[in-house]
Amino acid sequence: MERRGFLRGAVIGTSAAAFGGSLWHGAAFAAPAQPGAGPYGALGPADANGIQLPAGFTSRVIARSGQTVTGTSYTWHNAPDGGACFVDGTGWIYVSNSEINPNGGASAVRFNASGTITGAYRILSGTRQNCAGGATPWNTWLSCEEVSLGYVYESNPWGGTAYRRDAMGRFKHEAAAADPVRRAIYLTEDESNGCFYRFLPTTWGNLSSGTLQVFKASTATSGTFTWQNVPDPDGSPTATRDQVSGAKRFNGGEGCYYADDTVWFTTKGDNRVWQVNLAAGTYELAYDDSLVSGGAPLTGVDNVTGAASGDLYVAEDGGNMEICVITPDDVVAPFLRINGQSGSEITGPAFSPDGRRLYFSSQRGTSGSSSGGITYEVTGPFRA
Template sequence: MDRRALLRGTVIGAGAAVFGGSLMRGAAYAAPAQKGPGPYGALQAADANGIMLPSGFTSRIVARSGQQVGSTGYTWHPAPDGGACFADGSGWIYVSNSETTPGGAGSITFNSSGQITGARRILSNTRNNCAGGSTPWNTWLSCEEVSGGYVFETDPKGVNAAVRRDAMGRFKHEAAAADPVRKVVYLTEDESDGCLYRFIPNTWGNLSAGTLQVLKAGTATSGSFTWANVPDPDGSPTTTRSQVSGAKRFSGGEGCHYANDTVWFTTKGDNRLWQLNLSNNTYELAYDDSLVSGGGAPLTGVDNVTGASSGDLFVAEDGGNMEICIITPDDVVAPFLRITGQSSSEVTGPAFSPDGKRLYFSSQRGTTGSSSGGITYEVTGPFRA
């Protein structure tokens, strides 16, 4: 059974149910995804850009760190990391963080044909901007991956000045995912004993004030959860993750994605993809490399995650085989692409253009293994709807 389709259509009951052929414990939980053939077929030989792709897909390089983006006159930032796409008239904008100090973020504008028509700096003078997330009102939340780090709300077009959103808490921020149904923003924390948070703005669409909460749950890999207020979002002198008894610990929170009453987020310390079922306040493992049967887990070094309209998840690797792997709605995981010759890098910033026909991502350190060697790519092909 298609787990994500079921989640879209029903509220899961407390009794046992069959998911993907497995009768699970107590409540209805799906077995973590297993390796299998991907929907696009096997990877072909590397192309001229060193990218291995399924048949029918092509790649191009759209930016290199330290070099001018197209004919725009703008120099692309070092260590490109988290990213997102935004509609812009008949075209779109791709936003990318810079995981250095000083860090920040930049963006590239494309017309309806995919040609580069502009690029600019949209955030400056920040620290280690790793991941982040988009909002329904078309801003980019750029997150500082440092102790006491902030979230900065930025304009992808670079017209409006970036704003620091103190109410979203000070901690080692990683990714953000907006939930327009519950009118909250979920936040991951990149600490070995980190937490998962949600921010409830006083007014949806305005992140200047609100309530920061932390997820509370047991120590198991599945169960029910609740939320509790963080007394002091400033995190000083007591860190945010240490303020609430019973807050659930996650080993190095990374990417975060919301769709269809579900939040998916990754933890790098244990190579897991977690799933929050918001319709019934339960959580479970969607993927765990140690639970892949038959040996040879296809996805390791889990990091940034995004989703397609098909319900497919795309998870980038920090290490591993330098792949972006796909996890299908029927819980099959397989490589979608592989970057060759760049083993000292990591794959970052996967994001689809608004029409779902182009996938953007970066190799943070490229062929040089240095933050100055980042490369940002675009893949075009027959992505399924």
């Protein structure tokens, strides 16, 4: 593994926008969010890319599946999914999974300080249905296989050898989020009766060994919780989710994001955003579409990331093809909408290190096929 790359600066991405909490504004999220006026105002008409944005924001296409990335000779992968951004000198790198089976893996696009694309390349190959994942504080990308008895792979955003991390368990992995305070990696499971996990490495920064634990709670949507060791992380012959009595079930775990002693994760089966208050040892709902007064602006809840402002950005799998923002004041509102792509889903939201650019993909684009994926960048006055 090329350590030179992993030691370059901090990571801003899917799993940990502020590893030490220094950029996070202490978002409270004290009650399930309700619809209201978003911080950027109403969406304007669709632009040339079919994207509706608030005033002051613009979009551009970064890459299309099956086509060479502009300014490079690299062909972008099919079905782009989870992603994150990494500091690269004065520029940055955006990594993106490929949710196809077989031969999924992940790719990367490199940008210079002005946002010009300077390279694109493969960082993980030979894996299956790489859905979401997460960045680590030591600047690696955890790419998760969304298949039965799937693995987590640790890959290098600068290229080089990737490693399978068996100790993190074999199950239908979705997303990961790193917590440097408790030295844990949180993991979601995309099953209708799935669980929420954490992995405690034997040595922080080395994921080759450690302990897999499962979240235990006795109440439905809020209360206290504990962690219990999973006896057999390889998930065979008994699935990891069925090994611990009292493990709490979650309906289709999806995105996962950590900041400021809190981890948020989403469940697509019931359109919820869960908030786990790690310092207090409690959990609750940050959003539930069934608890919204009137029409719910956020459905098809999927990938999630956050900004230094304390805002959460939640992407839709279906719904109105929107990325919605949930503010620290418990307001949920659309931030952008993609038109003409109802057969797709929005994946991989991640901010550039300076917080001025948001990257994401439409996994199947206008064609509704995995070969039609489109990866975008939105630039504008994101609040700090």
